[in-house]
Amino acid sequence: MFFSTIILAAEDMGPNPIAPENKELLWGAGSFLVFLFVMRVFLVPKVKKGMDARYGVIREGHETAQATRSSAQGDVAAYEASLAEVRSEAAARIDKARQTLDTERQAKMAQAAERIASKRAEADKAIEAARAAARGEVAAAVGSVTARATQLVLGKSPDANVVKRAVDSTMSGGRS
Amino acid sequence: MEALATIARIAAEAGDAATPADLKNTAAAASAGYAYGLAAIGPGIGIGIIFGKAIESMARQPEAAGMVRTTMFLGVAFTEALALIGFVAFILLKFA
Amino acid sequence: MNVTTLLAFEFPPINVLLRWQDVAPTINKVVLIGIAAVLIGTGIFLAAARKDPKVAPKGARNLAEVIIEFIEKQIIMQTMGSSGLAWTPFLLSIFIFIYLCNVPGVIPFIQMPATARMGIPAFMALMVWVVYNATGIKHQGPVGYFKSVLFPPGVPKALYILVTPIELISTFIVRPFSLAVRLFANMLAGHLLLVIFALLSEALFQARDRILIPVGVLPFAVLLFLTGFEVLVAFLQAYIFTTLTAVYINMASHAEH
Numbered sequence: 386m387f388f389s390t391i392i393l394a395a396e397d398m399g400p401n402p403i404a405p406e407n408k409e410l411l412w413g414a415g416s417f418l419v420f421l422f423v424m425r426v427f428l429v430p431k432v433k434k435g436m437d438a439r440y441g442v443i444r445e446g447h448e449t450a451q452a453t454r455s456s457a458q459g460d461v462a463a464y465e466a467s468l469a470e471v472r473s474e475a476a477a478r479i480d481k482a483r484q485t486l487d488t489e490r491q492a493k494m495a496q497a498a499e500r501i502a503s504k505r506a507e508a509d510k511a512i513e514a515a516r517a518a519a520r521g522e523v524a525a526a527v528g529s530v531t532a533r534a535t536q537l538v539l540g541k542s543p544d545a546n547v548v549k550r551a552v553d554s555t556m557s558g559g560r561s
Numbered sequence: 562m563e564a565l566a567t568i569a570r571i572a573a574e575a576g577d578a579a580t581p582a583d584l585k586n587t588a589a590a591a592s593a594g595y596a597y598g599l600a601a602i603g604p605g606i607g608i609g610i611i612f613g614k615a616i617e618s619m620a621r622q623p624e625a626a627g628m629v630r631t632t633m634f635l636g637v638a639f640t641e642a643l644a645l646i647g648f649v650a651f652i653l654l655k656f657a
Numbered sequence: 658m659n660v661t662t663l664l665a666f667e668f669p670p671i672n673v674l675l676r677w678q679d680v681a682p683t684i685n686k687v688v689l690i691g692i693a694a695v696l697i698g699t700g701i702f703l704a705a706a707r708k709d710p711k712v713a714p715k716g717a718r719n720l721a722e723v724i725i726e727f728i729e730k731q732i733i734m735q736t737m738g739s740s741g742l743a744w745t746p747f748l749l750s751i752f753i754f755i756y757l758c759n760v761p762g763v764i765p766f767i768q769m770p771a772t773a774r775m776g777i778p779a780f781m782a783l784m785v786w787v788v789y790n791a792t793g794i795k796h797q798g799p800v801g802y803f804k805s806v807l808f809p810p811g812v813p814k815a816l817y818i819l820v821t822p823i824e825l826i827s828t829f830i831v832r833p834f835s836l837a838v839r840l841f842a843n844m845l846a847g848h849l850l851l852v853i854f855a856l857l858s859e860a861l862f863q864a865r866d867r868i869l870i871p872v873g874v875l876p877f878a879v880l881l882f883l884t885g886f887e888v889l890v891a892f893l894q895a896y897i898f899t900t901l902t903a904v905y906i907n908m909a910s911h912a913e914h
Binding site: 402403404405406407408409410412413414416417419420421423424425427428429430431432433434435436438439442 | 687721749
């Protein structure tokens, strides 16, 4: 008994249920040490190497897939950039066309307004002239009437300047 | 009832014929039962507490479940050792 | 007439349960199971190492890789971190050997866990004891190792009178003892439970009173349940032994306590 000093075994009852038996201990130790040696030196490193190699292949595959994906993403980005460029160009053209249209329209509108304004000014001038002529006629008629009336009342012909002033002041006072 | 009577008769006969070795064996068997029964109380409660707390913390933080499980098994192993020493005492008293 | 013979139920002496006839003067059942465990473990890994590692693993290679990954992810990474990955072959061998010694306890017609005898657990615990102490001495030097074990830093000086004997006993005596006893007692207890329920159901099935025969279904159901439970225990004990080994080695190789 290996540990027989710890637990006293009964002789005729066979092995003690607790104490380790020498042969079990030594055979177990020997077989485990052989197992440990074989695993440590040959088997585990080999299996691990295979696992690492396969994982390496898988990781490589992942990386290639990643690279492909990123390049595809770059392509998509370039396409989108060119699309945006074209789009902005089209927008610029449309803006330009709209601007030229706007300026032309404004120019035409300004021309028309000018024409209208000149015509209105002409008409205004004609009206003013006609009014001035009418006033002159009225003033002359009133002056002659006034001079005649004054001659009839006073018996003597009044000064033409005095008559004209009086008529002017009357007409402008009446208007105001 | 008959069986009980038989048992009583057998026990009486055994008591009459008891040698010191028989008495020792009887005492050893009885105390073996007590040894294991008493040794199982504390670790039973302890293992219950460990598992309860572990489940609580796993439910609270499921992302830490692996760590909690390992630590839980360690705690269970240490607590259980006491009950197992009781079991060994039982074997020693009963059979050795 | 004996009390137990009322049921024709005789519990055999424990040594009948734990021993076979010796095959040779130095070889018995437990020895054979131990050797078979080594041969099976070696065979699985030999078959695994022979297969082409490039293709998707199946069969023996798949089994071997699953075990290796279990050891690395569930035991080493959880207890030692990635610095402990060099211990994979050692812990892997311990795990496989103990598991293959445990599992015959539930294999029909063998039904004897080799670890239910003290020999193999005692050797394994002793070896682990030697390994973690040697690791500690190698990593911290003999003086540094014993200093960090016996005088853990961060303890008030007055408490060393209490702490040092406790650490001495727990590190150098209780650890290997509890490792061995935990494995051994778990497997022996499971083995005895299976024996008790198997004998009880046999006795009830063969009872002279016909009324007792259907009652035998109850212990037989318990027997089936316990067999399933023992499958779990066989795995769990190997796992706990390996995890504790990893923890002890990790504690010894790092100075902080």
